[in-house]
Amino acid sequence: MIVAIDGPSGTGKSSTSKAVAARLGLSYLDTGAQYRAMTWWMLANGVDVQDPAAVADASGKPVVTSGTDPLHPQISVDGTDVSGPIRSQEVTAAVSAVSAVPEVRARMVDFQRRTAAAAPAGIVVEGRDIGTTVLPAATVKIFLTASAEVRAARRSGELNGAVSVAATREALIRRDAADSGRTTSPLAKADDAVEVDTSELTLDEVVDRIVALVEQRRAAVR
Ligand SMILES: Nc1ncnc2c1ncn2[C@@H]1O[C@H](COP(=O)(O)OP(=O)(O)OP(=O)(O)O)[C@@H](O)[C@H]1O
Numbered sequence: 001m002i003v004a005i006d007g008p009s010g011t012g013k014s015s016t017s018k019a020v021a022a023r024l025g026l027s028y029l030d031t032g033a034q035y036r037a038m039t040w041w042m043l044a045n046g047v048d049v050q051d052p053a054a055v056a057d058a059s060g061k062p063v064v065t066s067g068t069d070p071l072h073p074q075i076s077v078d079g080t081d082v083s084g085p086i087r088s089q090e091v092t093a094a095v096s097a098v099s100a101v102p103e104v105r106a107r108m109v110d111f112q113r114r115t116a117a118a119a120p121a122g123i124v125v126e127g128r129d130i131g132t133t134v135l136p137a138a139t140v141k142i143f144l145t146a147s148a149e150v151r152a153a154r155r156s157g158e159l160n161g162a163v164s165v166a167a168t169r170e171a172l173i174r175r176d177a178a179d180s181g182r183t184t185s186p187l188a189k190a191d192d193a194v195e196v197d198t199s200e201l202t203l204d205e206v207v208d209r210i211v212a213l214v215e216q217r218r219a220a221v222r
C-alpha cells in the first residue's frame, strides 16, 4: 500500500500524511524535509546555493537520514538531528534552488524509492513529484490544494502573525512558481491523482476523506 500525497506549499501535506499514516498503521516519509536537510547542509558548509554546479558537486557529501514513524518523524544529516534548523527562513528561501538540481534529485529519489520498498505494511509519502516521478505506481495518489489566502493565513497563524499574511502569501506563491517551473520532475498533479481542495475542510475532514479512498482501493484489490 503506497499512498502518494503531493501538492503546493502549505496545503496540509505533512499534517494530513502523518495522520493518515498513523490511522492506517503505515510508515511515513516527508520528502520535503530531505530536500530541506540537503539545503541546510549546503548553507552550513558555505556552498553557493545559487550555483547549480557547486550544489551538484557537493550533493554526495551529506548523509541524510529520515525516520518513518508518523508519530515521531525524524530527519538528520551526518547523524545530527536537524528537524528544527531545516524550518528556518534561510532554508525555506534556498530550498527551491537546491531541489532543482538534477544530481540532488537523483540521490533523493533513489533513497525515497528504497525507503518505500522497505516499509513493512506500506507507506504514505508526501512531496511534489511522488505520484508523477518517484512512485508512479502508487496505490492511491492525492493532490492537495488550497487557496493562497487560506494557506498564508494558516502559516502566518503558526507564527502568531510574526510574518504578515500578505508577505507569507507572496513567499508561498514564489516557491510554488519555482517548484512548478523547474525542468527536472516539477511540482505537478499526476493524471490519475484525486484532487482534494482543503480550503474549506478541517484537517479531520481531509484525513477522513483520504482514509476512505485508501480503504475503498484496498477493498477493490482484495
Ligand atoms: N485542513 C486544514 N485545516 C486547517 N489547517 C490546516 C489544515 N491542514 C493543515 N493545516 C495547517 O496548515 C499549516 C500547513 O500545514 P502543513 O505543514 O501540513 O502543510 P504542507 O503542505 O506540508 O506545507 P509545506 O509544503 O510548506 O511543507 C499547518 O499550520 C497546519 O496545522
Ligand SMILES: Nc1ccn([C@H]2C[C@H](O)[C@@H](COP(=O)(O)O)O2)c(=O)n1
Pocket (backbone or CB within 6 Å): 009, 010, 031, 032, 033, 035, 036, 095, 096, 099, 100, 126, 127, 128, 129, 130, 175, 179
Ligand atoms: N518531492 C519533493 C518534495 C519537496 N521538494 C522541494 C520543493 C519544496 O519547496 C521544498 C520543501 O518542501 P516542503 O518541506 O515545503 O514540503 O522541497 C521537491 O522538490 N520535491
